[in-house]
Amino acid sequence: MTNDCRLCPMKTKATSMLSDCSLDQLSNNHLELKLQKGDAIIKQGTYSTNVTFLRSGIAKIHLAGPYNEQIVKIAKAPCYLGLPTTFGSKINQYSVTAVSDVEVCYIDLTVFQTILDENKTFTQELIQEFCRNELESFHRCANRTQKMIRGNMADALLDFADNIFKSDSFNLPLSQTEFANLVDTSRESVSRVLSEFEKDGILKITGRKIDILNKKSLVLVSQNG
Amino acid sequence: MTNDCRLCPMKTKATSMLSDCSLDQLSNNHLELKLQKGDAIIKQGTYSTNVTFLRSGIAKIHLAGPYNEQIVKIAKAPCYLGLPTTFGSKINQYSVTAVSDVEVCYIDLTVFQTILDENKTFTQELIQEFCRNELESFHRCANRTQKMIRGNMADALLDFADNIFKSDSFNLPLSQTEFANLVDTSRESVSRVLSEFEKDGILKITGRKIDILNKKSLVLVSQNG
DNA sequence: ATTATTTTGTGATATTCATCACAATGACTA
DNA sequence: TAGTCATTGTGATGAATATCACAAAATAAT
Numbered sequence: 001m002t003n004d005c006r007l008c009p010m011k012t013k014a015t016s017m018l019s020d021c022s023l024d025q026l027s028n029n030h031l032e033l034k035l036q037k038g039d040a041i042i043k044q045g046t047y048s049t050n051v052t053f054l055r056s057g058i059a060k061i062h063l064a065g066p067y068n069e070q071i072v073k074i075a076k077a078p079c080y081l082g083l084p085t086t087f088g089s090k091i092n093q094y095s096v097t098a099v100s101d102v103e104v105c106y107i108d109l110t111v112f113q114t115i116l117d118e119n120k121t122f123t124q125e126l127i128q129e130f131c132r133n134e135l136e137s138f139h140r141c142a143n144r145t146q147k148m149i150r151g152n153m154a155d156a157l158l159d160f161a162d163n164i165f166k167s168d169s170f171n172l173p174l175s176q177t178e179f180a181n182l183v184d185t186s187r188e189s190v191s192r193v194l195s196e197f198e199k200d201g202i203l204k205i206t207g208r209k210i211d212i213l214n215k216k217s218l219v220l221v222s223q224n225g
Numbered sequence: 226m227t228n229d230c231r232l233c234p235m236k237t238k239a240t241s242m243l244s245d246c247s248l249d250q251l252s253n254n255h256l257e258l259k260l261q262k263g264d265a266i267i268k269q270g271t272y273s274t275n276v277t278f279l280r281s282g283i284a285k286i287h288l289a290g291p292y293n294e295q296i297v298k299i300a301k302a303p304c305y306l307g308l309p310t311t312f313g314s315k316i317n318q319y320s321v322t323a324v325s326d327v328e329v330c331y332i333d334l335t336v337f338q339t340i341l342d343e344n345k346t347f348t349q350e351l352i353q354e355f356c357r358n359e360l361e362s363f364h365r366c367a368n369r370t371q372k373m374i375r376g377n378m379a380d381a382l383l384d385f386a387d388n389i390f391k392s393d394s395f396n397l398p399l400s401q402t403e404f405a406n407l408v409d410t411s412r413e414s415v416s417r418v419l420s421e422f423e424k425d426g427i428l429k430i431t432g433r434k435i436d437i438l439n440k441k442s443l444v445l446v447s448q449n450g
Numbered sequence: 451a452t453t454a455t456t457t458t459g460t461g462a463t464a465t466t467c468a469t470c471a472c473a474a475t476g477a478c479t480a
Numbered sequence: 481t482a483g484t485c486a487t488t489g490t491g492a493t494g495a496a497t498a499t500c501a502c503a504a505a506a507t508a509a510t
Contacts, residue, residue, distance in 0.1 A: 065367035066376070066448070072363050087349075088356025094363060117345055123352075124312075130355040131313025134362065138297050138319060141366035142290035145409045148496070151291070175457065184370045186498055191459055207506085223291075373466070401488065411468055416489055432476090457506070465498075475488070480481100 005030070029111040035098050037173075042082045042096040048089070050106040052081040057102030058164060058173055062181065063094035071174075071182040073140070076164050077102070083126070084133075086112075099173040144184055147225065152183040153193050154222035157203075161212055168212040197221075230255070254336040260323050262398075267307045267321040273314075275331040277306040282327025283389060283398055287406065288319035296399075296407040298365070301389050302327070308355070311337075324398040369409055372450065377408040378418050379447035382428075386437055393437040422446075 006024070032055070035041065041052060044063055054077040061081075062071040072094065075081060085092045086109060116123055144152055156179065161168050174182065176190045183190070197203040202218050204211040212218060231249070257280070260266065266277060269288055279302040286306075287296040297319065300306060310317045311334060341348055369377060381404065386393050399407065401415045408415070422428040427443050429436040437443060 063363060063367060065371045067371045070367040070371065072366070084356040084359040086356070087353045088358075088360050093360045120342055123348060127348075127352065127355065128312050130352065130359065131309040131311070133313075134309040134355065134359050135313050135318045137359065137362050137366065138288060141297075141362065141369065142288060142295040144366070144370055146290045146292045146295065177457080187458085188460080188499080189497065191457095192497095195459075400486085402486095412488085413469080413490085414467065416487095420489075452510085454509070455507080457504105459502100459504075461501090463498105463500080466496090468493105468495080470493080471491090473489085475486105477484100477486075479484075 030105045030107040032103065032105050035102050035104060037098055037100050039098045039102075040095065041098055041102070041104055042085075042092050042094070044092050044095040046092050048082060048085045048092050049109055051083065051086055051109055051112045052096070053105040053107060054079050054081050055103035055105055057098060058100045059096050059102060060099050060174070060178070060182075061094055061096050069181050070184075071178060072137075074099070074159070074164055074173075074182070080129075083130070099178075149183065149185050149189050150193055150196075150221050151223070151225045152185070153179075153190065153197075154218050156183050157210065157212065158215075158218060158222060160210075161215075168215060170210055172208045172210050250336055250340060254333045256331040258329050258331070260327050260329060262323055262325050264323045264327075265320065266323055266327070266329055267310075267317050267319070269317050269320040271317050273307060273310045273317050274334055276308065276311055276334055276337045277321070278330040278332060279304050279306050280328040280330055282323060283325045284321050284327060285324050285399070285403070285407075286319055286321050294406050295409075296403060297362075299324070299384070299389055299398075299407070305354075308351070309358075324403075374408065374410050374414050375418055375421075375446050376448070376450045377410070378404075378415065378422075379443050381408050382435065382437065383440075383443060383447060385435075386440075393440060395435055397433045397435050 030053075035057075041054075041059055042048070054075060056077045058077070059075045059081065060071050061073050061075055062069055064070075075096070081096050081104075082092060082094075085094070116126070143155060147155070160170055160172065164170075172179070176194075177187045180187045180190045194203070194205060197218075198205050200214075200217065202212070202214045202221070204213055255278075260282075266279075266284055267273070279300060281302045283302070284300045284306065285296050286298050286300055287294055289295075300321070306321050306329075307317065307319075310319070341351070368380060372380070385395055385397065389395075397404070401419075402412045405412045405415045419428070419430060422443075423430050425439075425442065427437070427439045427446070429438055
């Protein structure tokens, strides 16, 4: 695999704004790794000295809540991971774990900072990303706390279909326990509701393979429970 | 009241980094207003063309959840309001409403953007603020969804005491209905739990005046319910 | 292949809270 | 001053869902 960021096929919108010169700097100061499903990419509580770029694959962002592990959201390449920690804190405030095989680049923080300083558009893109994330997290939090289980599960399934996999047929990359931590319920409830969805003809479930058979119903459930 | 930002006693850390020149620019391009408790500062769904600076007072940041109004958090001067919307969206994704009498400055967005472009440290401060907010909102969301009513109410009361008023005796600037929207419960539950806290000798409640009598207990409730 | 170990399905029970209902108080208004 | 309207206190009831308890599959390990 090439180590040249100019040739990286996974450039984000933000990165694609960079000059060749900046990209050279990136290339020379990063470490590229392949990790397996289940491997930790970032660990809550440890020191953060890098910016992490998720080159390919899917990861879960999660943290230790007061009682249970909480999966905040699912991240899909290409994207940066752990940026909030990088600028807002020294130690990682959350963990990121691969839920599929992934490729990641660890970029030296000072190099990243330098590039940021020298590229207004890159900075602007990044600020916009932060802002969108914050807005998104407000809405997500309101949904999670107000909707009931069926609504939240429908939301999560639609997110996988529409945003993560862009297909109504996909392999759920989470166990039911993890899924429960994503939608704030118990593992048992996840199992029960999935069965219900199947019985209602909304889903076809084969192991962890999910086919959305009746998307309109699923959207209705998302809206009304 | 002076309209000169150089003399504004409420400058944020970020703003204090600006050169006099930049501050002049600010001074000449903003609108200063006094608003009353209950007045809208930013309205969800409307177009956003300004950056808003909360000069003095307290405001609630809230949005329409799927079923109820959700108060995301309480903001206290000095701070910027609506920045995420400014950069991440064109229309306001949430509302901000004064919960005490407030003074606000509406700053023209393009001027703000220009100043931002010309001041690296200002930009960095802002990015750090975004990041801290995002981390904070992750944790807040995990707490809200996992803790039970008593724990969440204790958290909110401690937030008022420690961060907003910096005193264990304060006037709650919210009705019980609003308080319920802040901690994700029903108004009735808020009433009941407040009574419980009073009966347990944790609080003294006189109308909306709250005295925290036994902070250790309150912290314990926050941790264990 | 044969154990372990993790993951999943499903019933019975218990708990937390929301909702409904209505009285009481307080605040603003005509 | 009375009268409307918003806020608060408190009981009774019901709904949603967590928890407990196993059994059954499915995966991984030896």
